Amino acid sequence: MNPTIPHGLDHIVHAVRDVDAAADFYVRAGFMLGGRNRHPWGTHNRIVQLKNCYIEILEVAEPEKIVPHGPRFFSFGAFHRDFVAHREGFSMLLLNSRDAVQDARAFEAAGIGSFDVFDFAREGKRPDGSTVKLAFSLAFAAEPNSPDVRFAVCQHRFPENFWNPAFQTHANGAQRVPGVVMIASDPSRHRDFLKAYTGATEVVSNAAGVTAHTENGDVEILEPSAASDLFGSHVKTGGEGMTLSAVRFSVADLARIEALYRQNGLAVRRHAERLIVPPEEAFGATLVFEPAKVG
Structure with a gap:
């Protein structure tokens, strides 16, 4: 059995029906937000970045693009479509990962996940408006008795392009x-x-x-x-x-x-x-x- 590498917090998904309305709430709550990002599988997000992790405010904006769950494939979009059909709130916890492939193997050996690693990339924007490349590898885990929350670890392929102190200064003083x-x-x-x-x-x-x-x-x-x-x-x-x-x-x-x-x-x-x-x-x-x- 491959031992699981210890993890720390990476991000928390806040699933909502209207990402702009939720973003307005976070702004009134004193947080700085990034712009709207789009995923090819139909979800859009906005990010609240802290010094050690971030909140991903997520909307299922293009449900027609969602693909179903499959053997060894966890559909991020399908889970969140079903989640917001009956509630809003925190839907997924993601910890950090140094090696998503090894973590996926460890999860399978421990009986908490039998999913292939999910790799994806998108463009990000710096505070000055310039674009940078972002890429992530996710290894998913699940606890069958807890259908209203899912778990994963996230390996950042270009962490230097994602984490930015300019996004981590909030009017409410959150650190x-x-x-x-x-x-x-x-x-x-x-x-x-x-x-x-x-x-x-x-x-x-x-x-x-x-x-x-x-x-x-x-x-x-x-x-x-x-x-x-x-x-x-x-x-x-x-x-x-x-x-x-x-x-x-x-x-x-x-x-x-x-x-x-x-x-x-x-x-x-x-x-x-x-x-x-x-x-x-x-x-x-x-x-x-x-x-x-x-x-």
């Missing part, structure tokens, strides 16, 4: 994503999957749930009451599987963000030294802002 939060009725049932997917040497379990501490942020699976304590509102699950509920952002000044959001008419609540933007405001997602750790 990094210290972690993402999934919810499940029984997190312990998903512990083995989390360990195999992240490649973490250790997955920590406690009464609240299970956590993989990666090189680039935490991946948590919380049970509903623990998530309710974190968000300051009632959280329930839609079944036995995992859902990708929230992204945590580290910021320098909570009061500054709170004032910005009230000025921009966004619903936000302060809870336990955090600011929470609820899913009814954030297109089905929960955004959690917390003070950046010093040192």
